[in-house]
């Protein structure tokens with residue numbers, strides 16, 4: 413990879429429905445961006461307190477305590493990854509789309525001025541909160557671009573939107589259009605995952621997924637010839653066309 417491909421760091425904004433989503437699905441991208449000096453902000457719309465905290469509920473904990481636990485876990489994971497994190501505390505199961513929440517996201521865009529946006533894909537038959545987060549993230553991006561939208565800060569440019577890989581990609585119309593090599597920061601991603609013991613069952617799952625995507629990234633090089641490799645990757649889809657002067 414050439415240095416010029418690494419160059420456009422830019423601020424990165426990650427919009428996550430729940431407390432753990434950004435870690436499993438985009439932790440590598442976040443750590444890579446932070447490592448090259450980009451400011452990364454995670455906007456966590458809810459704590460995943462009802463839908464993605466089964467272990468805490470089974471242990472008899474109550475809502476307020478679970479939210480505090482998930483907030484602390486997500487904050488620790490973001491710190492390990494090198495990102496700032498903000499919480500909207502909008503509630504999950506359901507995460508409700510509202511003008512107020514979209515406005516909060518618009519204000520975040522205007523403040524962060526991201527050059528890259530990461531969020532969920534628009535389909536997930538297993539979890540309606542994820543597409544709800546994506547719809548709000550996309551609508552807010554468009555509103556933030558409008559000079560007439562009443563929110564502080566300059567209108568947003570046109571940052572590309574990448575959808576991170578959902579838990580069941582085949583069911584979410586997800587195709588791995590972009591394979592991001594996260595080998596050099598995988599250790600950081602794993603450490604961030606381990607900040608979330610509420611979802612310990614995910615640590616190995618997402619380590620194995622990174623290994624499989626790493627094999628795909630290498631194409632016909634070592635791994636597919638049975639040679640040892642340590643390549644780890646994350647998969648993404650692009651929503652908008654890539655703008656370029658050179659096809660590659």
Ligand SMILES: [Zn+2]
Pocket residue numbers: 429430433460464539542
């Ligand atoms: Zn989630």
